[in-house]
Amino acid sequence: MGYAIMTKENKMSEKFKGLTPLVLVFTHDYFTLSAALAKRHTGEIISQAYSTNLDLEAALEEVLQDLRSSGYRLPKRAFMAVSYAVSGLFELPVDPKKPRPDKQMQELVRYELEAHLAEFKDLWSIEAVTQGRGYINQQQRTTTLQLLNEKRSSGHAGLVRFSDIALEQGFINVHQRDEVLDLQNEMTADDELLECGWQPQVLAQQDAPDLQYWYGAGIDRLKRNAWARRFRHDGIKLVNFFPIEEMGIPSASGHIEEHQAILIFNIGAEQVHCFRVEKDQWNQAQITAMTSEQTEGLSNINILSEIGLSLLTGSVEKIYLQFNHKENKPSQESLEQLTIKFDKPTQLLTGSDNKLMTPLSLLAQLVGQYKQDNCLIAIAAEDPGPPLWKDISFLRYAIPVVIILAMLCNEIYTSYSIWSLDKELVELKLVTRKQSQINSQMSAVMSVKNRTETEISTREQELIQLQSEIEAGELFQSRTMLAHDLLKVIEESVNVEIMLNSITEPPRSKNPGFHLKAWAVSEPAAVRFISKLKRNLGDVSYKVVNELNQADKNRYGMSGQSIDLWLIPDAITKINRSKGI
Numbered sequence: 001m002g003y004a005i006m007t008k009e010n011k012m013s014e015k016f017k018g019l020t021p022l023v024l025v026f027t028h029d030y031f032t033l034s035a036a037l038a039k040r041h042t043g044e045i046i047s048q049a050y051s052t053n054l055d056l057e058a059a060l061e062e063v064l065q066d067l068r069s070s071g072y073r074l075p076k077r078a079f080m081a082v083s084y085a086v087s088g089l090f091e092l093p094v095d096p097k098k099p100r101p102d103k104q105m106q107e108l109v110r111y112e113l114e115a116h117l118a119e120f121k122d123l124w125s126i127e128a129v130t131q132g133r134g135y136i137n138q139q140q141r142t143t144t145l146q147l148l149n150e151k152r153s154s155g156h157a158g159l160v161r162f163s164d165i166a167l168e169q170g171f172i173n174v175h176q177r178d179e180v181l182d183l184q185n186e187m188t189a190d191d192e193l194l195e196c197g198w199q200p201q202v203l204a205q206q207d208a209p210d211l212q213y214w215y216g217a218g219i220d221r222l223k224r225n226a227w228a229r230r231f232r233h234d235g236i237k238l239v240n241f242f243p244i245e246e247m248g249i250p251s252a253s254g255h256i257e258e259h260q261a262i263l264i265f266n267i268g269a270e271q272v273h274c275f276r277v278e279k280d281q282w283n284q285a286q287i288t289a290m291t292s293e294q295t296e297g298l299s300n301i302n303i304l305s306e307i308g309l310s311l312l313t314g315s316v317e318k319i320y321l322q323f324n325h326k327e328n329k330p331s332q333e334s335l336e337q338l339t340i341k342f343d344k345p346t347q348l349l350t351g352s353d354n355k356l357m358t359p360l361s362l363l364a365q366l367v368g369q370y371k372q373d374n375c376l377i378a379i380a381a382e383d384p385g386p387p388l389w390k391d392i393s394f395l396r397y398a399i400p401v402v403i404i405l406a407m408l409c410n411e412i413y414t415s416y417s418i419w420s421l422d423k424e425l426v427e428l429k430l431v432t433r434k435q436s437q438i439n440s441q442m443s444a445v446m447s448v449k450n451r452t453e454t455e456i457s458t459r460e461q462e463l464i465q466l467q468s469e470i471e472a473g474e475l476f477q478s479r480t481m482l483a484h485d486l487l488k489v490i491e492e493s494v495n496v497e498i499m500l501n502s503i504t505e506p507p508r509s510k511n512p513g514f515h516l517k518a519w520a521v522s523e524p525a526a527v528r529f530i531s532k533l534k535r536n537l538g539d540v541s542y543k544v545v546n547e548l549n550q551a552d553k554n555r556y557g558m559s560g561q562s563i564d565l566w567l568i569p570d571a572i573t574k575i576n577r578s579k580g581i
Contacts, residue, residue, distance in 0.1 A: 088217075422456075
């Protein structure tokens with residue numbers, strides 16, 4: 001959760017041909033998923049791939065397939081920088097030397113970031129999303145906005161929209177308009193629960209002695225969990241998320257040794273982030289959204305000068321610019337004008353090869369080179385798992401395994417006992433033949449023989465009983481796997497609109513199968529859930545019967561749809577699956 005990114009596990013690098021340590025990094029800005037394989041210690045990118053597919057699972061498959069086709073073996077761990085991480089600088093009554101537990105810090109940071117969430121969502125206007133998707137360029141965006149303003153000023157306010165004018169001008173088609181509107185709704189969805197990372201800023205000016213500046217960032221928990229699941233499905237562990245606007249800080253802050261302080265501008269498609277860095281600490285930060293007119297190449301550079309002058313102090317000796325969007329790159333003349341306005345040297349952030357650093361290359365450099373005391377905010381991609389002795393999933397599989405091993409050990413011991421008794425029986429028969437001439441001892445020998453045979457019979461009965469127990473254990477294992485598969489199918493069918501009330505299995509004397517009760521926020525949500533459940537149940541040879549979907553209130557008194565149905569074995573599906581149909 002906190003702000004450490006380099007751990008012992010991070011230092012374990014994947015090898016290509018046993019020689020080259022590699023690092024796998026990704027960036028995502030809602031529109032494009034980018035991935036790269038880079039050398040861990042230099043950050044040099046050796047292979048990269050891109051996908052603009054809005055289906056994130058398909059996009060991940062595409063980039064991984066492209067990277068694998070380059071001939072390199074992919075590492076089992078990955079890192080991702082995203083543009084939809086909400087960030088901000090704020091004060092907390094927490095001493096960095098004595099931080100609160102992670103859960104408390106999580107709530108404190110999340111509460112502070114909620115104030116930034118509404119401003120962050122305002123960045124995703126319909127024109128910004130349309131341009132970000134690549135359906136219009138900056139000139140078409142400006143033209144459409146001008147026509148929109150003209151129509152609204154002529155009395156059509158509220159009757160015309162940006163997408164309608166873009167459609168009329170032929171810049172986009174109906175399919176693109178609907179896609180952009182759906183994407184905007186997803187990007188500005190409400191009720192987000194943020195998962196956060198944080199870092200103290202010990203050099204920031206404090207307004208109160210009991211307060212300390214912290215810089216925090218958060219990502220929607222649903223997006224975080226969805227990404228983690230997609231990576232796990234492809235055999236890769238996603239370690240951390242990073243805000244994409246911070247990627248330029250590690251490279252630029254490497255010049256702190258020669259400068260007392262620097263300003264770093266990170267310029268995106270719709271916003272500008274400005275950081276003042278002193279001794280690798282963010283002394284101050286400012287995030288400003290740009291208007292549609294200001295996004296056009298930053299030709300007037302006023303937005304940069306207004307932001308920078310508010311953070312410019314006498315200690316700042318140099319200014320660096322990092323661009324996350326190629327359309328915003330300024331000309332050399334603009335850089336010279338900025339140098340004059342700030343009265344400080346201004347240059348683009350470049351690597352050792354004098355090429356512009358991309359967020360991908362910066363992230364690769366960050367993961368490969370920077371130590372814990374220089375790291376940026378990292379948001380854990382997964383919650384830490386419980387201890388092994390509290391892990392229900394582990395116990396679910398461990399208990400049957402222990403039972404089976406106990407049965408196997410018992411069976412081995414029984415076999416050994418039977419072998420020992422057989423050997424003893426042979427010896428007794430030999431003694432009996434040797435002493436057959438002694439009639440007086442015949443009865444004693446026969447008595448021993450009878451006792452031995454009785455004991456063998458007892459052992460055989462015990463063996464039969466153990467075999468029955470083994471069969472019962474195998475049945476228990478198959479039932480456990482069935483329950484696991486059914487629960488997994490139900491989990492894949494449930495979404496945020498569905499509340500599960502109960503899943504019960506009646507005694508075998510009654511109807512076979514499982515009785516499921518649930519509640520949905522609406523009738524369409526209930527229909528979608530039942531339809532998806534029916535499709536998924538075919539994978540485990542079960543089907544839905546006796547379904548009942550009617551209006552009802554849930555246990556909290558909310559109106560919705562009550563769902564009542566049975567999951568029973570589907571013999572026809574099972575036969576078809578066995579035949580390969």
